[in-house]
Amino acid sequence: MAQQNDRPSAGPAQQGWATGAQPLTGRLHRLTERIRSLDRRRPLLWDLHVTGVCLFAALVDAAGGWRNVAFNDDVPVWLVLLMSLGFTVPLLWRRRHPLAALLVMLPFSLANAASGAHLQASFLQMIAVWNIALRLPLRTLVWSFCTVLVPLAVGATAYPVGSWDQQFVPMLYSFALVALLGLVVRSRQEYMASLVERAKQLEVERDQQAQLAAAAERTRIAREMHDIIGHNLSVITGLADGGAYAAAQSPQRATQALEAIGTTSRQALTELRRLLDVLRDEAATRPVAELAPQPALTDLDRLVEGVAGAGLPVDLTVEGSPGSLPAGKQLTVYRVVQEALTNSLKHGGPNTTATVDVRYAADEVTVTVTDTGRPRSAAPAPATGAGRGLTGMRERTALYGGTLEAGPLRRPGGGWRVHLCLPKETDQ
Known part of the structure; x- marks a missing residue:
């Protein structure tokens, strides 16, 4: 009886089929x-x-x-x-x-x-x-x-x-096979060329979209920085001028002006630092930026108090209730009022007063800011859209389908008027 071989059969490695060998x-x-x-x-x-x-x-x-x-x-x-x-x-x-x-x-x-x-x-x-x-x-x-x-x-x-098919058919088969193979290769080359062209177009479109997004983001950042720095510096300038005038007459009023300048400066630095922290690229190494809500309609009273402390008396009138007005529209109303009062503070001249009239209707919000300042012949005309302040206000208003009118008042004493009309529908 033959002895049975218990050794296992040779695997791929023993047969020379190295598993790590490169495919043909x-x-x-x-x-x-x-x-x-x-x-x-x-x-x-x-x-x-x-x-x-x-x-x-x-x-x-x-x-x-x-x-x-x-x-x-x-x-x-x-x-x-x-x-x-x-x-x-x-x-x-x-x-x-x-x-x-x-x-x-x-x-x-x-x-x-x-x-x-x-x-x-x-x-x-x-x-x-x-x-x-x-x-x-x-x-x-x-x-x-x-x-x-x-x-x-x-x-x-x-x-x-021989017969005719013995002479014709082999050559015809050869011709058909070669022609078909050439057409297949040609179709594949054209398909690959179309894919390459499509990839180039997508790359160009991607770069264009990135440029548009970067331009829009730069515009938004510039608008925010203008609103933050421009307003606070105008308030600081007004407080400094008032403090210098009151220093000889009432040292106590001068001290109050200096304290207000310090408070406004710290507030501006805090907002500016928060904005710059968001812009930094080193996300892994930077400290977590302090979160704070954007200004809303409830902050209008504090805004008016700050402007009044800088030397511009402001009369605020509010009619109706904002209801469920979205945060973005509330920020737009706040920034328009802020920019209008900042312009009155900078360009109105001495003894200027301002009024802010906010009305909440069922379908819209209207804001009218007027002042009694001197005529501003040097101010940018609304038709031209020049000037970052008016441009920023119009851009914010256009984002929510509103209208903005800004121009001098037709009266002997002069003055300036900004009128905002914003639809009250909830954002889609």
Whole structure:
């Protein structure tokens, strides 16, 4: 009785199939990429190489091997050599002028069919057919089919060996296969080119969207910084002027003005630091910014008190209730009032007073800010939209579909009026 072998069968590693070995397809892919790279860098060198290989194979066949398949083995050697050159040399122009290369081969193909030499080099016409399918319009491919078909008819007439399908069908199959393969490669190249073009367009659109977003963010930041710094500096300037005037008359009033300047400065620095903390890129290393709500309608009283402390008496009148007005619209109303009072404080002149009238209706909010300051001929006209303050107010208003009017009052004493009308619908 034979002894049973208990050893396990050899696995892939023992059989030489190393699991870490590189697949053959990967090597072929790299080899193909190298060939394509050489073709792109030195196309003439590659054309000469391909033509030389085909010429060598044709001359080897012309040395005597052609007689094994020839219908007539008495064809002169010089004619065989000439036909071999006629089928190979035109391959140099197969990519730039494929149809011309095929037409140059046509006389040699007719001579090959009429003489009965039946050279294997005649199949090199398929290389020209491949390039026609790859680079020229489809109607040109039809004409190339006729160019290949004529020598077949001549050969079948001169040497009727076997049935007609034995002479026509193999060549027709070869033509159809080569043409179809060329069309497949062409479709893939066009598809890849469209993907590359689409990727470039998407990259351009992405860059444009990023630029637009950056521009919008810069505009928003500039508007916020203008509202924060401009208003607080105007209040500080008014307090400083009032303190300097009161220093000689009432030291106590001067001390109060200095304290108000300190409070306003610290508030401005806090808001500015909070804004700059958000803009810093070092998110991992920076301290967490202190969170604070944006100004709302409930802060209008404090705003009016600060402006009044800076030397601009303000009369605030509020009618109705804001209800469920969104925070963004409340901030817009606050910033418009703030900017209007800041302009009155800066441009109104001495003895200027201001009034703020806020009215909440069922479908809208209206705000009217007027002052009794001197005529402001140097102020930017509403039609031009110049000046960052008025521009910022209009931009904020336009975000919520509102309207803003700003201009001088038509009365002997002068003055300035800002009127805001904001829809009260909830944000979508």
